[in-house]
Amino acid sequence: MTEPSRTQSNASRYLFVLIAGLLVGIVVTVMAMRALQARQDPFPHSLMNVMARQAQLLGDSRKQNRCSVNDSTPRLQTLRSLTNDLDLAFPGLRDDTRFQQHASRFRATLNDALASPPADCTALAAVTEQLGNDCKACHQDFR
Known part of the structure; x- marks a missing residue:
């Protein structure tokens, strides 16, 4: 009976890590784009x-x-x-x-x-x- 809860727990952890990774990736991408944009003359x-x-x-x-x-x-x-x-x-x-x-x-x-x-x-x-x-x-x- 403890097996199904452990599987659900692992799935929620994977989902959390995936979402956190996507958010960090978006933030880093925006920061990199802003840094490149700051180097260009408008x-x-x-x-x-x-x-x-x-x-x-x-x-x-x-x-x-x-x-x-x-x-x-x-x-x-x-x-x-x-x-x-x-x-x-x-x-x-x-x-x-x-x-x-x-x-x-x-x-x-x-x-x-x-x-x-x-x-x-x-x-x-x-x-x-x-x-x-x-x-x-x-x-x-x-x-």
């Missing part, structure tokens, strides 16, 4: 996210038929300001001529757009398409 990813959001907001303005100079110029100015930090965000690519060409082309597109801001949705669509092409060209080479 600036490049953050810069790309902010630039993508500004470009998305330009596209949203166009879709909402809000294409006046007052609607698009602040977004274009923000994008242009952010492009000044591309070399800081990607220091390993600072001396790469292809990267510099892509960055210069992107800046030139923004400079042209700011020199004569798009006044209607057709012009805004052309600017956003050119900006998208500039981004895509760089990402194809460096992603």
Whole structure:
């Protein structure tokens, strides 16, 4: 009669050790992932996210038929300001001529757009398409 209770006792011990091992494994994995993440510079990813959001907001303005100079110029100015930090965000690519060409082309597109801001949705669509092409060209080479 004592045998069934001993078997149940062993099974509960094994289950407890299994659950404790899983919990310890999860904690150690999270700690290791955080340590690896702390070694990475978040600036490049953050810069790309902010630039993508500004470009998305330009596209949203166009879709909402809000294409006046007052609607698009602040977004274009923000994008242009952010492009000044591309070399800081990607220091390993600072001396790469292809990267510099892509960055210069992107800046030139923004400079042209700011020199004569798009006044209607057709012009805004052309600017956003050119900006998208500039981004895509760089990402194809460096992603």
